[in-house]
Amino acid sequence: MKRTVMYITVYALLIFFIPFFVVSFYGNMPKPQTELSKNYIKQSETKLGKKPYKIKSYIVSADEVREYELEDYLVGVVGAEMPASFPDEALKAQAVAARTFIISRIMADKGDVSEHKGAAVCTNPAHCKAWKSTEELCAAWGDKAEENLKKIKTAVKATENEIIVYNGEPITAVYYSMSGGKTENAADVWGGEVPYLKSVASGFDENAPNFNSEASFTFDEFKEIILKEAPDAVFGENPAEWFSDAALSEGGGVMSIKIGGVEFKGTKIRTMFSLRSHNFTVAPVGDKIVFKVKGYGHGVGLSQWGSKFLADSGKSYIDILKYYYTGVEVVKQ
Numbered sequence: 047m048k049r050t051v052m053y054i055t056v057y058a059l060l061i062f063f064i065p066f067f068v069v070s071f072y073g074n075m076p077k078p079q080t081e082l083s084k085n086y087i088k089q090s091e092t093k094l095g096k097k098p099y100k101i102k103s104y105i106v107s108a109d110e111v112r113e114y115e116l117e118d119y120l121v122g123v124v125g126a127e128m129p130a131s132f133p134d135e136a137l138k139a140q141a142v143a144a145r146t147f148i149i150s151r152i153m154a155d156k157g158d159v160s161e162h163k164g165a166a167v168c169t170n171p172a173h174c175k176a177w178k179s180t181e182e183l184c185a186a187w188g189d190k191a192e193e194n195l196k197k198i199k200t201a202v203k204a205t206e207n208e209i210i211v212y213n214g215e216p217i218t219a220v221y222y223s224m225s226g227g228k229t230e231n232a233a234d235v236w237g238g239e240v241p242y243l244k245s246v247a248s249g250f251d252e253n254a255p256n257f258n259s260e261a262s263f264t265f266d267e268f269k270e271i272i273l274k275e276a277p278d279a280v281f282g283e284n285p286a287e288w289f290s291d292a293a294l295s296e297g298g299g300v301m302s303i304k305i306g307g308v309e310f311k312g313t314k315i316r317t318m319f320s321l322r323s324h325n326f327t328v329a330p331v332g333d334k335i336v337f338k339v340k341g342y343g344h345g346v347g348l349s350q351w352g353s354k355f356l357a358d359s360g361k362s363y364i365d366i367l368k369y370y371y372t373g374v375e376v377v378k379q
């Protein structure tokens with residue numbers, strides 16, 4: 047009998063104290079960054095106003111600034127940036143990344159970006175994010191117009207008002223078509239450390255169409271392009287000796303390479319020779335200089351094809367975003 051009383055007392059004490067242990071244990075853990083910072087909330091009230099948020103965009107094709115509801119504008123961005131045939135979770139990841147990118151642009155907007163003619167964003171994909179009107183999208187989709195539009199609207203609606211944050215602030219949610227097998231550190235491509243834009247493995251990108259590409263130039267064509275940028279470059283008899291000191295990033299991109307004794311950034315070479323990415327090798331093959339290139343785009347942040355493959359393997363859009371953007375949270379604002 048005594049023993050029973052003792053057990054009951056011990057149980058009672060345990061039941062009473064366990065919640066205190068749990069609370070005090072978790073209370074001391076670092077808080078997950080699931081909340082928007084006070085600073086952001088204050089600034090967003092001024093910059094974004096009340097929901098539904100409005101956005102001004104400079105529509106390049108029409109050469110005018112137009113105002114849209116942000117969520118409607120996003121349908122045009124997602125439709126222009128990602129194939130509608132991609133799985134729903136990839137489209138949702140794209141919608142949240144695009145929304146975050148645009149919001150961070152609005153927050154930074156001082157109305158002084160000359161390309162924007164007073165708007166916060168523009169529709170030039172090389173400058174901001176691509177965008178197409180519903181009419182343009184449907185014309186391009188043909189028979190599939192109704193189905194595709196519904197799919198994209200659903201992806202935007204399902205993630206309404208959701209953005210990606212790091213330390214409670216919206217991130218610069220950059221993305222591109224496919225990596226060269228690993229994504230790039232922002233610092234290696236643009237300079238400047240960004241804690242959430244770190245190199246991660248993205249090997250499944252190799253299954254994307256045209257993952258490998260080549261670009262060939264005759265010796266004369268090649269020399270002409272280089273000499274235009276670097277008149278001091280010296281080309282000897284043996285083309286194999288034109289190239290030296292290639293330095294690669296963690297993501298596998300060419301950070302720098304010497305050509306004819308002159309150092310170039312890999313990203314600069316990409317632009318000069320219109321390569322699909324700066325993840326390349328270059329060497330003479332027969333009577334040509336041949337670039338062998340992997341992936342498509344700058345390689346920093348989210349890989350769109352990688353997102354497709356992750357979605358195909360059962361990952362959610364949150365999994366995908368957290369995979370490509372290190373240490374972030376997705377929050378509803």
Ligand SMILES: [Zn+2]
Nearest residue numbers: 167168173174
């Ligand atoms: Zn722009």
